[in-house]
Amino acid sequence: MARLYDLIIIGSGPAGLAAAIYAQRARIDTLVIEKEMMSGGQVVNTYEVDNYPGLKGINGFDMAVKFRSHAEELGAVFTEEQVTGVEREGDRYVVKCAGHDYQTRTVILASGASHRKLGVPGEEELTGKGVSYCATCDGAFFRNKTAAVVGGGDVAVEDAIFLARMCEKVYVVHRRDELRAAKSLQEKLLSLSNVEMVWNTTVEQINGTDTVESLTVKNKITGRQDTLETNGVFIAVGITPCSEAFRGLAEQDGQGYIKAGEDCCTSSPGVFAAGDVRTKMLRQIITAAADGANAVTSVERYLLGQ
Numbered sequence: 499m500a501r502l503y504d505l506i507i508i509g510s511g512p513a514g515l516a517a518a519i520y521a522q523r524a525r526i527d528t529l530v531i532e533k534e535m536m537s538g539g540q541v542v543n544t545y546e547v548d549n550y551p552g553l554k555g556i557n558g559f560d561m562a563v564k565f566r567s568h569a570e571e572l573g574a575v576f577t578e579e580q581v582t583g584v585e586r587e588g589d590r591y592v593v594k595c596a597g598h599d600y601q602t603r604t605v606i607l608a609s610g611a612s613h614r615k616l617g618v619p620g621e622e623e624l625t626g627k628g629v630s631y632c633a634t635c636d637g638a639f640f641r642n643k644t645a646a647v648v649g650g651g652d653v654a655v656e657d658a659i660f661l662a663r664m665c666e667k668v669y670v671v672h673r674r675d676e677l678r679a680a681k682s683l684q685e686k687l688l689s690l691s692n693v694e695m696v697w698n699t700t701v702e703q704i705n706g707t708d709t710v711e712s713l714t715v716k717n718k719i720t721g722r723q724d725t726l727e728t729n730g731v732f733i734a735v736g737i738t739p740c741s742e743a744f745r746g747l748a749e750q751d752g753q754g755y756i757k758a759g760e761d762c763c764t765s766s767p768g769v770f771a772a773g774d775v776r777t778k779m780l781r782q783i784i785t786a787a788a789d790g791a792n793a794v795t796s797v798e799r800y801l802l803g804q
Contacts, residue, residue: 503527517606526798537566611781649733668690
């Protein structure tokens, strides 16, 4: 007979790892399923984390290692699998993976989110050939070259600051006339002499044969189209929840985020959502970690009531 876990955590970013830590402390029989070789989620690709209390200036890779090590030192068990779906069978859930099925009384969905795409011509064809969604991963390829960043939030501005350290020139293309990023980040970006802001502008097409050569951009106010010569383009226009595998399991909003409050309870008893995949005001490392703690507290209440 297949083993029945008390809890399966799907995903091991900050939310999943915090949940693993709290589950171990609560002595809940838990399995963590992670599709990637390394835990951490989007944190792994963050050049510098400057707002997590007590760990100022730590890079994302080191933070991910610390989180995972903490969970493992407490005895958390991990397996590397791609979850394809979760189904309810009586009073338990079956987590379906490419290689195995796992049975559990409760599930924490902490699958995170992925980078949103622009959806313009040339993007798919030139991904990995100058189109990137991770400046810290690919920025070194553009040393002493020109790069463009598309977006206006924290990630876009952080990417542009990072690239400005090595690139000859960095364009920041934003569809509005002001940035949405934190004021401290904006001040740092706008002080850099090799950064040029391209306001009220959208990317219409990414051009190039074997590699990115230029962007076709359009000014939203004048309607004028221009060409920006660039060797690479880094797209940072938001995220999309990784929730497709859970469609029908728990209620989602129009964007695919799983509906859950601060207690992380979803519309399905025994199913909880934590981190970037759930509906929430602020998606940050610290709020994801808090979700992990709250989700396990709700799991404990649920298991006690069974």
